[in-house]
């Protein structure tokens with residue numbers, strides 16, 4: 001049978017075993033991964049959508065470009081990579097295992113011809129004595145040899161780190177292990193988000209896919225705080241969290257500080273400091289300049305409202321006591337921004353017990369007097385919530401990969417064969433890596449060996 | 460002596476070293492080669508001390524952290540790792556002229572940092588307050604540096620290959636001082652053999668940090684994705700050696716493309732794309 005008449009199953013097998021496929025998959029993965037770094041992933045922001053045409057949007061959507069790393073064609077490529085990896089290993093592993101478990105211990109003619117590091121030493125003395133001397137040198141300088149006796153000749157075989165041949169397969173296996181870990185995580189884990197106001201607790205979080213997830217316990221935010229460096233840059237975001245089971249704090253999880261880079265983990269669910277904000281409601285009154293006809297106006301923290309003349313007003317900042325910022329004044333105050341009819345924005349401060357100062361803002365508030373009545377404000381903490389039972393599998397894969405790559409690159413399977421006959425010692429060896437280094441080693445070994453052997457001619 | 464004046468001395472030493480290597484390639488004068496190497500090693504020493512001083516200075520300011528926290532510090536560190544990896548190869552294999560193709564990368568980094576980046580020591584924002592930052596940055600940049608060296612060697616390989624085709628046996632040309640193609644090919648592989656495990660470790664430490672700080676070891680943010688792209692290219696390079704037909708010139712091109720992707724991963728992502736890694740910002 002000629003190779004052109006291969007069966008179909010054989011061609012498929014060869015296809016999956018080929019290293020050309022490996023090159024193709026690796027390079028294709030590298031190139032198409034670029035798409036997702038240029039096109040925003042997830043829900044594309046409106047600013048981006050304005051920059052592309054409707055047709056393009058439809059095309060991108062149907063090709064899955066907005067979630068390309070989970071699209072069928074990306075998964076297909078990863079599957080191709082995995083199949084290629086498995087097929088290559090299945091094809092090559094048996095021979096490698098045989099090399100390791102059943103090494104060729106006798107250097108025959110075929111092997112002798114294939115070895116590049118080959119030396120013959122002419123010597124005197126009987127084979128048995130020579131064998132012992134060579135064995136001693138190999139043991140001291142390399143590894144303990146195994147001796148086989150055939151036709152009056154002794155064959156010595158010694159090797160180091162035969163298992164290092166498996167390292168490449170460990171690396172390949174690690175890729176699959178990481179994939180498995182990722183699949184476990186996506187099937188049995190979730191990523192979610194929750195905002196908890198200070199003093200309140202929650203037992204449910206919202207997942208990224210907008211599903212409500214019951215935690216099975218509750219988390220209370222005792223306090224949230226931000227501290228700053230002297231130059232004003234934020235230094236630390238800190239939530240104090242308590243885990244509650246049946247409404248009662250769990251020992252060891254009472255008032256735990258959680259900061260960025262130091263999360264809280266309970267029952268496999270982890271809470272990460274992610275964002276924060278203010279919750280609260282503030283009361284204002286809008287009245288005639290002399291204070292008559294007061295109408296209440298309510299605004300949320302960082303919220304907005306409409307003044308009677310229709311212009312918009314936003315609440316920026318409040319304080320229960322202005323004296324900290326402006327000496328000579330006291331009581332609660334609020335900083336607001338008004339969007340004037342002429343398109344300008346005006347920012348000013350509204351006081352609760354200083355109508356005279358408030359009257360200076362009449363031009364911006366449509367001739368009405370705006371006064372702050374006070375309000376209550378709480379911080380809330382924004383926590384990222386994640387559960388990923390596959391993450392340990394991923395770490396095992398990563399460790400396997402790093403160790404595997406190190407061994408694959410920097411350790412070598414070295415083998416040395418020696419044939420001892422009456423009068424001649426023939427030595428050959430090879431190495432799975434770093435031929436240059438091995439050649440040097442062999443030269444040094446020869447020098448040492450020659451010192452131990454009764455040489456025929458002491459050249 | 461402050462760290463900043465030592466960084467200036469470093470930049471100057473790298474400039475002279477690069478010019479020395481160029482002169483060495485042209486003149487083949489052993490003295491020039493030795494001088495260029497000495498300047499590179501001297502610069503490396505000055506830079507090492509400078510980085511240590513900057514670290515100490517940050518503690519004196521009360522905001523102590525490893526000097527690996529912004530674009531200026533990273534580009535200085537990148538330069539340092541490039542000369543370090545070059546030095547290791549030089550000590551082991553002694554092909555001096557490679558310096559002519561490697562020192563320009565180191566000089567470019569230092570010159571850019573010293574001339575146009577903000578070199579002030581800033582406090583660490585909360586997102587970077589983690590020991591993982593140090594492990595992650597050191598491993599990544601050592602990997603990048605090995606790829607820079609491999610790229611320089613690949614450029615030499617391609618010049619040599621082109622030259623051998625057009626004018627074989629021209630003993631007078633500069634190219635004749637280059638190591639043989641086979642040697643360059645091997646050195647290219649050896650540098651990537653240093654870089655690939657380090658990049659792998661860099662990606663793994665990054666994933667470990669992301670998992671610790673955000674709860675996801677991988678979120679396909681542009682920086683992560685680009686590091687994976689770089690990783691794919693070098694994985695392809697490693698397999699190229701096993702596949703006949705992909706060695707030599709194609710492998711050299713893969714190494715150059717890999718370094719271009721590395722630079723995009725390091726700088727392009729921050730300057731052109733948006734994402735979670737506001738690092739170089």
Ligand code: HEM
Pocket residue numbers: 018019021022025080081082084085086088092168171172175405408409694697698700701
């Ligand atoms: C498409 C899937 C892949 C296939 C089919 C494949 C196949 C192979 C084969 C046949 C070898 C040579 C083994 C030998 O020398 O006996 C090899 C080496 C190697 N592979 Fe892969 N591989 C794949 C993907 C990967 C990936 C994703 C990595 C990432 C780390 C990787 C890392 C390595 C390493 C480090 C070596 C050793 C290279 C060297 O010694 O220079 N492989 N691969």
